[in-house]
Amino acid sequence: MTLTNLRHDIRNVAIIAHVDHGKTTLVDALLKQSHTFRDNQDVGTLIMDSNDLEREKGITILAKNTSIRHGDVTINIIDTPGHADFGGEVERVLNMADGCLLLVDAAEGPMPQTRFVLRKAFEVGLRIIVVINKVDRKNADPKAALSKVHDLFLELAEDADQLEAPVIYAVAKEGRAGTDADDLASDLEPLFKTIIEHIPAPVIEPGGFQMLVANRAYDDYTGPMAIGRISRGSVAPGDAVAVLTAGGEARRVKVVQVLLYRGLDRVAVPTASAGDIVVLTGLDEVAIGDTLTDPESPDPLPRIEIDEPTVRMTFGVNTSPFTGREGKFSTTRQLRARLYKELDVNLGLHVEDTAAAERFLVSGRGELHLAVLIETMRREGYEFEVSRPEAIVKRINGQLMEPVERLTVDVREEHLGAVTESLGKRRGEMIEIIYDRKGGVRLEYMIPTRGLIGFRNNFLTLTAGTGLMGSIGIGYRPWAGDFREQRNGALTASSAGTTLAFGLAGAQERGTTFIEPGEQVYEGMIVGIQKRPGDIRVNVCREKKQSNIRSSTSDISVRLTPASRLSLEQSLDFLADDELLEVTPQHLRLRKRHLTEVDQSRARRLAESTGSRR
Numbered sequence: 215m216t217l218t219n220l221r222h223d224i225r226n227v228a229i230i231a232h233v234d235h236g237k238t239t240l241v242d243a244l245l246k247q248s249h250t251f252r253d254n255q256d257v258g259t260l261i262m263d264s265n266d267l268e269r270e271k272g273i274t275i276l277a278k279n280t281s282i283r284h285g286d287v288t289i290n291i292i293d294t295p296g297h298a299d300f301g302g303e304v305e306r307v308l309n310m311a312d313g314c315l316l317l318v319d320a321a322e323g324p325m326p327q328t329r330f331v332l333r334k335a336f337e338v339g340l341r342i343i344v345v346i347n348k349v350d351r352k353n354a355d356p357k358a359a360l361s362k363v364h365d366l367f368l369e370l371a372e373d374a375d376q377l378e379a380p381v382i383y384a385v386a387k388e389g390r391a392g393t394d395a396d397d398l399a400s401d402l403e404p405l406f407k408t409i410i411e412h413i414p415a416p417v418i419e420p421g422g423f424q425m426l427v428a429n430r431a432y433d434d435y436t437g438p439m440a441i442g443r444i445s446r447g448s449v450a451p452g453d454a455v456a457v458l459t460a461g462g463e464a465r466r467v468k469v470v471q472v473l474l475y476r477g478l479d480r481v482a483v484p485t486a487s488a489g490d491i492v493v494l495t496g497l498d499e500v501a502i503g504d505t506l507t508d509p510e511s512p513d514p515l516p517r518i519e520i521d522e523p524t525v526r527m528t529f530g531v532n533t534s535p536f537t538g539r540e541g542k543f544s545t546t547r548q549l550r551a552r553l554y555k556e557l558d559v560n561l562g563l564h565v566e567d568t569a570a571a572e573r574f575l576v577s578g579r580g581e582l583h584l585a586v587l588i589e590t591m592r593r594e595g596y597e598f599e600v601s602r603p604e605a606i607v608k609r610i611n612g613q614l615m616e617p618v619e620r621l622t623v624d625v626r627e628e629h630l631g632a633v634t635e636s637l638g639k640r641r642g643e644m645i646e647i648i649y650d651r652k653g654g655v656r657l658e659y660m661i662p663t664r665g666l667i668g669f670r671n672n673f674l675t676l677t678a679g680t681g682l683m684g685s686i687g688i689g690y691r692p693w694a695g696d697f698r699e700q701r702n703g704a705l706t707a708s709s710a711g712t713t714l715a716f717g718l719a720g721a722q723e724r725g726t727t728f729i730e731p732g733e734q735v736y737e738g739m740i741v742g743i744q745k746r747p748g749d750i751r752v753n754v755c756r757e758k759k760q761s762n763i764r765s766s767t768s769d770i771s772v773r774l775t776p777a778s779r780l781s782l783e784q785s786l787d788f789l790a791d792d793e794l795l796e797v798t799p800q801h802l803r804l805r806k807r808h809l810t811e812v813d814q815s816r817a818r819r820l821a822e823s824t825g826s827r828r
């Protein structure tokens with residue numbers, strides 16, 4: 215018989231769900247009700263979404279730790295992102311927890327990422343508490359949501375024990391929970407109680423110090439920090455530990471500080487032991503997935519396994535005529551160093567050199583995953599160009615295979631025709647259709663990742679912004695055949711200069727423009743989209759010729775429709791294979807890969823003679 219000890223004073227809990235089901239809002243309420251803040255302290259909402267991009271987008275991008283006290287128990291909480299593109303963040307932090315709260319929106323029910331995170335939670339062996347959240351919503355149907363959650367459990371559970379999960383109903387926004395959807399307590403006490411009763415206390419395994427690095431952080435004061443849960447032994451400032459790397463080497467380093475989370479702060483402690491989630495400083499160059507151990511017993515823990523990327527694009531040095539004007543960092547060396555540095559913290563990402571020294575292939579878990587990297591880099595002062603995102607195809611046993619996703623969409627019945635038609639063209643295969651009694655329809659599809667690139671914008675237009683969609687990768691399937699993309703042609707600037715209202719008005723007769731008067735353009739830059747296929751060159755810098763005869767009806771000033779500005783994600787969606795997006799701290803400029811007519815025809819001739827398509 216092995217004797218195990220439990221840390222009865224600790225619970226380690228991850229919060230997992232589909233995007234927007236209320237994870238970070240629930241953490242707000244847990245923090246507030248555990249008296250983490252002074253009574254009069256105004257901490258706002260979505261406290262854990264602390265980085266700028268998270269606040270702007272209203273979504274969680276990075277998994278984060280916090281900790282609260284309830285009675286004698288410390289509850290360590292790991293908030294995770296719900297967007298499928300950041301699934302790698304969920305995978306890498308689950309090993310710190312013994313249990314999780316699976317949040318499900320009472321109106322939406324389980325969505326694709328609910329399936330993904332539940333499967334991962336089962337794989338890691340977490341004890342699960344189901345939280346049916348947002349029971350206050352007008353169209354909430356907690357019963358139906360729970361019954362779909364049960365179906366999902368039956369489908370995904372690996373053994374019968376996993377089917378037993380307590381259920382809590384909640385309104386995270388009001389900080390209320392209960393065991394009956396119609397009778398919530400005025401606070402989250404029922405949830406606290408369920409966490410303490412059902413999430414197992416951490417097991418203290420016998421032996422010397424051992425911890426898997428699940429996360430890294432940095433601050434100017436302490437330098438790099440390694441974050442993880444101690445699985446064996448204890449650690450104190452000044453201790454020597456061995457770092458066991460992916461390459462199998464063991465390095466000896468000295469721990470400087472040992473910190474524990476307390477609310478939003480980290481506090482230095484004299485020692486921490488098995489079960490604690492700690493932050494260690496003094497360990498330069500420790501990678502996520504490395505094991506830290508007692509140098510006398512260097513046993514590595516299994517490295518963190520992360521699903522493969524499915525989408526890629528090139529990042530290259532800016533080759534536009536405006537190169538070097540707007541960015542602080544624009545050289546090949548700077549771009550390369552920045553991209554490779556990202557790999558230390560961004561586990562779902564891959565970076566490769568290409569045959570061209572100034573271009574790199576960057577692969578991620580989806581368009582948003584890559585878009586967040588692009589936005590982060592431009593805010594840091596980088597300037598570069600990126601190509602159209604494409605699904606990563608593979609040859610497996612001689613057969614061409616492509617990534618496929620399971621897609622769930624919720625639409626109003628009146629938009630059903632348009633949405634199914636669009637998905638059909640993108641090689642989507644419908645596997646289920648469910649009508650609810652209120653005029654809503656839920657569709658389940660299998661669809662190549664290729665078909666989903668650029669679909670989100672189209673979907674929002676087709677459903678007038680009312681549709682809801684979510685998808686997750688489900689592996690590789692045989693190539694589904696070519697399908698034609700139907701983007702209309704680009705309006706491109708025929709010469710360099712400053713745009714004028716008169717020139718833009720001319721362009722607007724041909725289509726929609728993306729820029730305002732007074733902007734700098736170069737030849738081959740995309741200034742709009744026309745009404746049918748095929749690119750057209752337009753002179754957006756053209757001036758109105760002055761004439762002596764003025765009729766009273768002639769326009770004195772031209773009337774322009776305001777530019778339709780594309781966001782970063784819309785720009786990525788827009789790109790065709792022969793186009794690039796120039797990214798600088800100030801501007802996003804769409805452009806043709808080959809800027810002048812001469813370059814374009816030379817490229818076309820070259821492609822024809824070599825038989826390639828680019």
Ligand SMILES: Nc1nc2c(ncn2[C@@H]2O[C@H](COP(=O)(O)OP(=O)(O)OP(=O)(O)O)[C@@H](O)[C@H]2O)c(=O)[nH]1
Pocket residue numbers: 231232233234235236237238239240260272273274275294295296297347348349350351384385386387388
């Ligand atoms: N009606 C209602 N709205 C809620 C409730 N809980 C959260 N919300 C709202 O749902 C939205 C999303 O909440 P978040 O807490 O950011 O969701 P999340 O799960 O953390 O989202 P990601 O981290 O991006 O996956 C916010 O607008 C919240 O105010 C609730 O109980 N009832």
Ligand SMILES: [Mg+2]
Pocket residue numbers: 237238239263273274294295296
């Ligand atoms: Mg969140």
